[in-house]
Every structure is written in C-alpha cells, then in structure tokens.
Amino acid sequence: MNDWTAFGRVDADGTVYVKTAEGDRVVGSWQAGTPEEGLAHFARRFADLVTEVDLIEARLNSGAADAAHSLSSVKRLRATLDEAHVVGDVDGLAARLDRLAALAEEKAGEARAAREVARTEALARKTALVEEAETIAAESTGWKSAGDRLKEILDEWKTIRGVDKKTDGELWKRFAAARDGFTRRRGAHFATLDGQRKQAQGAKEELVKEAESLADSSDWGPTAGRLKELMAEWKAAPRAAKEAEQRLWERFRAAQDAFFTRRSEVFSARDAEYKGNLEKKQAILAELEAVDVDADPRAAQNKLRDAQAAWHDAGRVPRESSAGLDRRWRAAEERIRVAMDSAWRKTSPQDNPLLQQMREQVAEAEQRLARAQAAGDNRRIKEAEQALASKRQFLALAEQAS
Numbered sequence: 001m002n003d004w005t006a007f008g009r010v011d012a013d014g015t016v017y018v019k020t021a022e023g024d025r026v027v028g029s030w031q032a033g034t035p036e037e038g039l040a041h042f043a044r045r046f047a048d049l050v051t052e053v054d055l056i057e058a059r060l061n062s063g064a065a066d067a068a069h070s071l072s073s074v075k076r077l078r079a080t081l082d083e084a085h086v087v088g089d090v091d092g093l094a095a096r097l098d099r100l101a102a103l104a105e106e107k108a109g110e111a112r113a114a115r116e117v118a119r120t121e122a123l124a125r126k127t128a129l130v131e132e133a134e135t136i137a138a139e140s141t142g143w144k145s146a147g148d149r150l151k152e153i154l155d156e157w158k159t160i161r162g163v164d165k166k167t168d169g170e171l172w173k174r175f176a177a178a179r180d181g182f183t184r185r186r187g188a189h190f191a192t193l194d195g196q197r198k199q200a201q202g203a204k205e206e207l208v209k210e211a212e213s214l215a216d217s218s219d220w221g222p223t224a225g226r227l228k229e230l231m232a233e234w235k236a237a238p239r240a241a242k243e244a245e246q247r248l249w250e251r252f253r254a255a256q257d258a259f260f261t262r263r264s265e266v267f268s269a270r271d272a273e274y275k276g277n278l279e280k281k282q283a284i285l286a287e288l289e290a291v292d293v294d295a296d297p298r299a300a301q302n303k304l305r306d307a308q309a310a311w312h313d314a315g316r317v318p319r320e321s322s323a324g325l326d327r328r329w330r331a332a333e334e335r336i337r338v339a340m341d342s343a344w345r346k347t348s349p350q351d352n353p354l355l356q357q358m359r360e361q362v363a364e365a366e367q368r369l370a371r372a373q374a375a376g377d378n379r380r381i382k383e384a385e386q387a388l389a390s391k392r393q394f395l396a397l398a399e400q401a402s
Helices: 035-062 067-081 090-139 143-159 165-191 196-214 220-236 242-289 297-314 319-345 353-375 378-401
Strands: 008-010 015-020 023-029
Touching: 008 035, 015 035, 015 090, 035 067, 035 090, 035 378, 067 090, 090 143, 090 165, 143 165, 165 196, 196 220, 196 242, 220 242, 242 297, 242 319, 297 319, 297 353, 353 378
Parallel strands: none
Antiparallel strands: 008 015, 015 023
C-alpha cells in the first residue's frame, strides 16, 4: 500500500488536513490517539476509495461490467472526492477518475452502437417474417403446411428482441392480421367440404388423447402450458356433432382437472416445506444476531461461516418472506464484517481474521462447485462458478491491499 499519510497532516488541536494542489483541506478531527494514528485512519479511508476505483477499472477493462453503470459509479466517486474525509493523493485519484470516465463514455457509446445494430437486425428479421406471413395469408392453399409455418414464424418471432415498442406493435398487427386472414380463408374452405364435422371430431379426439397422456405428468410447468395450449386449440377447432362434442369435452375436461388437482396438491406440500425452511432460517438468523461480535470477532467469524452453510442447506422460503430475510442476513453479515475489519487493522496479514474468513469462503465456494459438478446440475454449476470467481477476486485484492 502506498504511504498515503504523506498527503496529510494533523494540527496540535487534532484537526486533520489533506494536501491538494489547491491547498490544505480539512477532512476531520482526531482525538483518539497519536497524530500518526489519525493520519493512518484517514489514509485507510482513502485506500478504500482506491480499491473501489481499482475494481471499477478492472471490470471495465475486462469487459465484464456494464459501461453505463461503471460511468455512473465513476461520476459518483468523482463528485464526492472533493469533499471526502480522507488523506491521500486526492489530485492523482481525481485525474484517474477523469480518465476512467472518458473510457467508460467510449465503451458506453460502443455498447449503444451495438444495440442499434442489433435493433436494425431484429427489425429486418421481424419485417421478413411479417412479409412471409402476409404472402402465406394471401396465396397459400396448403392449409396444414402453411398453418405449421405460421406457428414456426410465431415461435421465431418470440425469440427476437430489441425492436422498439411502437414499431414492434405495428409489425405485430400486420402479422396478426395475416394470421387471422389465413385462418378465415382456411375456415371458409373447410366449411364447403363434406365431412367437416368428422374432421373436427378427429382433431378433437387427438386433443383429448394428448390431454389424457399428460394427466399423470409431473413436469408441472411445461405440461400446464401445453394443456392451456390444448384448451386454446380446442376452442379454435370447429365443433363436432353434438353428442361427440359433449363426450369428447367431458374426457378432455376430466384429463385437465386430474392434472391441475394433482399439481395443486404438490404445490401445497411445497408451500409447507418452504414454511418449514423459513422457520429454520429465522432460527439461524436469531442465533447469528445474538452473537457478541465485539467480545470475540474470530468466534463471530466462525459462527458466521457455520451459519452460512446452514443457511444454504435450509433451502428456499416463501417468496414474500425472502426479501426481509435477506435484509436481516446482510445486516448480520455486515455487523460481523465491521468487527472483523477492525480486528484486521490490528493484526498482521498472516493473522488477519478477515483474510482468513475470505480464504475459508473461497474454500467453501470450491466445495459447493464440486458438489454441483457431482450432481450434474448445470444451473448450480454456473452459479457456483460465478460465486467462486467473485470470492477469489476479492481475496486477491484484499491480499494485495494487505
């Protein structure tokens, strides 16, 4: 760490000054110890700012950060620097922030340009789909293949992002009109054919068979979506003969009721499990909040580590309780972190409890990644890899700062 204390001084009355190109500026008062300790205290604050700038610069240079967000952070730091209660090379840090602001502006401009290119491409794709749908609606007589193609167009449409809302709405109106026009032409054609009711009955028998095949499914989300699609297809299909229509409808409805009744029972059981998890997490929090961190910061750190493992193992809780629990958890973590930070300043890097805690957190993250890899859960693997990378980065920065 640089000797930032060289940029400050403490008067006999305890007033602390930082030296800048414009002259000495008062940054605070120190009565708790020697002038050297006071300068060291305010220098550590400046070192914290430098660390934050280091992180912003590293993320910006790596491309991992959103340039606009980085620019906002740089401007915030720059705006408060002239009044910051710190001792260090304020002028040098100001110049560095100005350079970072220019870099962030440049990268933000590049990002905007990329979004504009993506918007243009998305607009071209959707326009081409609309024009194809309009051609199908006006000319096609291959009812099945044309209908399938319109569904494919709709599926592809849903994957395209980036078109502004107004233009997207206008294109959608054209697509919907083309699709509706095709549906009307197809309906008029089949209305003139003999055996329409027989065809309608066959189509609805297929819907019933698929609904009955899904009645015992436990793949809740996709199956529920498909059953709703089947209901929409049922409503869109022509009516069969009266008796056949009623018989098929009763089978179709019974299949849907069977699935949704089972799903409701499973969701109720899951809600009960989440409630139990909530009680576990509340107990973990209550125990962590009761820890006397000032008496033994190291013991508090160990308690936090154990609580983190128990918290992770407790599982999910009801959504409406999640935010409040997270706020309490962060507050408990912050209380212990502050105590460890204070202990950190009083110990050597080798004995630093915060560094030890961060190393233990890295080891924990490595174990979670190994468990996720062993389970073959891609979502958990991705989350574990991201968490491990973040903890390793903060550990490296903390070790450098020490």
